Amino acid sequence: MPGRVFITRPIPDIGPRLIEEVADEVEIFPHDRPMTRTELLDAVQGRDGVLCMLTDRIDAEVLDAAQGCRIFANMAVGYNNLDIPAATDRGILLTNTPGILTEATADLTWTLILSVARRVVEGDLEMRSGRFPGWGPRYMLGADVSGQTLGLVGPGRIALAVAQRAIGFTMRILYTGRRVESSFEALGAAKVPLEELLQQSDFVSLHVPLTETTYHLIDAKALGLMKSTACLINTSRGPVVDERALVDALRSGQIAGAGLDVYEREPQMAQGLAECANTVLLPHLGSATRGTRNAMARKAAANLNDALRGRRPADLLNPEAWRDPPHS
Structure with missing residues (x-):
């Protein structure tokens, strides 16, 4: 039953x-x-x-070109690049790699929070350029983190890991979601509407998938609700933020800063974003640790191997496409 496999980009050796x-x-x-x-x-x-x-982008055109293919195993947690209905119609299995990059992405989220708040990148450039004039009581003042309010948009695994780290900073934690989440409530977090979260938070961190309802969730109106001292953090998906509106908000002082790991039209950024000194801009490093990428490659390979062997993959996104193989 096993057959021919194609991998669309070099990945850690454990996968192949x-x-x-x-x-x-x-x-x-x-x-x-x-x-x-x-x-x-x-x-x-x-x-x-x-x-x-x-x-x-795995859509109907690609799926038709792959006639006879059993599975597309996505080496990612997000799967907005996959056309699930089209694959299901064609009986092609789709999988992802959930539950692996949670800790790495939560760590990177905190890297952005601290870097933006304490102007780490700006300070590094001051030293490298030889512009550091010596210590001064008003030199490069940043924002406090400990004791501030952290707003988490989307109460998933990564947001929970970010919230757990916030406890050590004695932060007040707010979150949005469709229902009360006991794991967040156990940390003392409070569920509030998005508008209230934006108005009250000192740091707004995005942890939602990209869907029709989350596209440009953070637009000019949403940014206008935030404090002028607040920072926006995005380690989810770029198009969740209207990047042009974000540039305007950063330039005008509507918000104090932003830390981004994802962008609306990767690898490009919105015009003017790179010139905003009150940002930390990372090249999509959320899961970029050796251990995490090895684990993602291993999990994607395991899903693919299961399909080749006629077994139901563990991380099946479209169970409607699964058919038990005929018994010999």
Whole structure:
């Protein structure tokens, strides 16, 4: 039953090694960049399984080109790049890699909170450029973190891990969501409407998936509700924030700063964002630790191998597409 597998970008070696134990043939796109549309459409033909990235748009056109393919295993937690209904209609399984990058992304969220608040990047540039004039009582004053209010938009695993770290900073924690979350309430967090969270928080951290309802969730109106001393942190998905509106808010002093790891049109940024000194801008490093990326590659490979063997993958996104294999 195992067959031919294609991997759309070089990944940690553990992934291909595991797949090679099962598949008859494994081919890896040799260049460390996203595949072009034409390259992707050509490469998926005749494959029994594809291990893909968040940067690969897997829609009806790709799924039709991959006729006969059993699974597209996404090496990411987010899956807004996958057309789940189209795959389900064609009986193609889709999987992701949940529960692995929680701690790494929560750590990076806190890296951004502290870096923006204490002007770490600006200070580093002062030293490297030789502009540091010596200690002064009003030199490069930043924002307090301990004892401030942290607002978490989207009460998922990563937001919970961020909240747990906030306890050590004696922060007041607010969160938004459809229902009361006992794990957040146990930390003393309070569920409030988004508008109230934006108005009261000193740091607003985004942890929502990208959907039709979260696209531009943080727009000019939302930014206008925030304190002028508040900072916005985004380690979720870039299009959750209207980047042009964010640039305007940063330039005008509507908000004090922003820490971003994701962007609306990656790898590009909105015009003017790079010139905003009150930002910390990272190149999508949320899960970029050796241990986390190895674990993601391992989990994606395990999902793919299960499908090749006729087993139900553990992280199946479209269970409606699953059919028990015929018994011999």
